[in-house]
Amino acid sequence: MEKSIETIWKEGFLKNDALVAPKLNNLYNQKSIHLVDKFKRMYRINWIAILVFACVLIPISIFVKIPYMGIPMALMFFAVLFINRKFSKKLNKIDTTENSYQYLMSFNSWVKELVQTNTKLSRILYPYIFLSLIAGFWFGGFGENIPGNEFVANFLIEFPNSYLVFGIPLVGILIFIIGVGLLAFFGGVIGKWDINLVYGGILKKLALLISEMEDLKK
Amino acid sequence: MSSDFYTNSIVPYSGIIIKICRAYTDSQEDFEDYYQEVCLQVWRTKDQFRGESKWSTWVYRLSLNICLTMIKKKKNNRQHSVSDYVVPDATEDNHAFSDESLNLLYDAIKQLSEIDRAVILLYLEERPYREIGEIIGTSHNNIAVRITRIKERLKKILN
Known part of the structure; x- marks a missing residue:
């Protein structure tokens, strides 16, 4: 007589070897590898996107007549890429033969260094971007009338008593200095926010994984 | 841990x-x-x-x-x-088990949809229909009908 599925199930699991649990010795290896690989993938995509953007920015900015914005910004992106390329090389040097905890700790200290450097860089980058934007709209296209001069002329018609410094209204210079100052002051915070926006999820997972592994070690 | x-x-x-x-x-x-x-x-x-x-x-x-x-x-x-x-x-x-019938049953179970697999596993573990319904998120009447259907399908695959 054919056995019912219930009988197959019951009899099958009566045998001793049917329910041997695997050892929990490899618990975090896969997780660590997946996490770091995911980060590496995101990091690579991010920098390729910046490289493409920087390359496209130059011809487009010339075409739309704001080269004084596009060229310095593209140069800045290239500089950022150069700095982060060094980080990329360091990341690839992390010893994958170490145990999962050591591997994640090495990765974590690499991430901390990356965040620290990019936070410092952001204090310069954001004012620089602001400066490029102003320069772009002030100087206009190559070999053409300077829109900034037209702006000053119109401004002087509206406010004839304005005080000028090097031909530029003082109030404009003050607004520019305040803008640069604020961006330099908050650049670090903006930079951190920016990193969190892109890598926040994965960095939280990293912290959680490390804290669990430390917990398990106790 | x-x-x-x-x-x-x-x-x-x-x-x-x-x-x-x-x-x-x-x-x-x-x-x-x-x-x-x-x-x-x-x-x-x-x-x-x-x-x-x-x-x-x-x-x-x-x-x-x-x-x-x-x-x-x-x-x-x-x-x-x-x-x-x-x-x-x-x-x-x-084949994970030394019992060939159990291996065949598992092969058959793996041919079911993911939810049907869950239902039949709980059934074979003798969980009450009410509990299966709670776990799967459906009524116990629905579970009873579903189990009958799944068992028929399994029999068909096994034969």
């Missing part, structure tokens, strides 16, 4: 976890990954267990949820990186 927690709260229920993980995996490597993930999640979520159900029900529910999530993730990964997907070795012996 403290060894006390593992010994008292996971080891007695490891059979449940093994049976469920086996139904959702095709290789020993995947099975070990799923098993470890379930154990880890049981440990992680232990504080969320409020004693409203039996601990075994909690473990069933968690094991099924994790297996379903991992299957989904695996499918997504395959879609995103087809080139990275390692084709399982056709020569690999995926």
Whole structure:
């Protein structure tokens, strides 16, 4: 007589070897590898996107007549890429033969260094971007009338008593200095926010994984 | 994970976890990954267990949820990186048990949909229909009908 599925199930699991649990010795290896690989993938995509953007920015900015914005910004992106390329090389040097905890700790200290450097860089980058934007709209296209001069002329018609410094209204210079100052002051915070926006999820997972592994070690 | 927690709260229920993980995996490597993930999640979520159900029900529910999530993730990964997907070795012996009938039953169960697999596993573990309904999120009448249908399908596959 054919056995019912219930009988197959019951009899099958009566045998001793049917329910041997695997050892929990490899618990975090896969997780660590997946996490770091995911980060590496995101990091690579991010920098390729910046490289493409920087390359496209130059011809487009010339075409739309704001080269004084596009060229310095593209140069800045290239500089950022150069700095982060060094980080990329360091990341690839992390010893994958170490145990999962050591591997994640090495990765974590690499991430901390990356965040620290990019936070410092952001204090310069954001004012620089602001400066490029102003320069772009002030100087206009190559070999053409300077829109900034037209702006000053119109401004002087509206406010004839304005005080000028090097031909530029003082109030404009003050607004520019305040803008640069604020961006330099908050650049670090903006930079951190920016990193969190892109890598926040994965960095939280990293912290959680490390804290669990430390917990398990106790 | 403290060894006390593992010994008292996971080891007695490891059979449940093994049976469920086996139904959702095709290789020993995947099975070990799923098993470890379930154990880890049981440990992680232990504080969320409020004693409203039996601990075994909690473990069933968690094991099924994790297996379903991992299957989904695996499918997504395959879609995103087809080139990275390692084709399982056709020569690999995926038969996990020495009992050939049980292996065949598992092969048949694996041909069911993911939810039907969960339903039949719970049924074979003699969980009451009401509890199966709670875990799956449907009425116990629906479960009764579904189990009859699944059993017929399994018989067809096995024959």
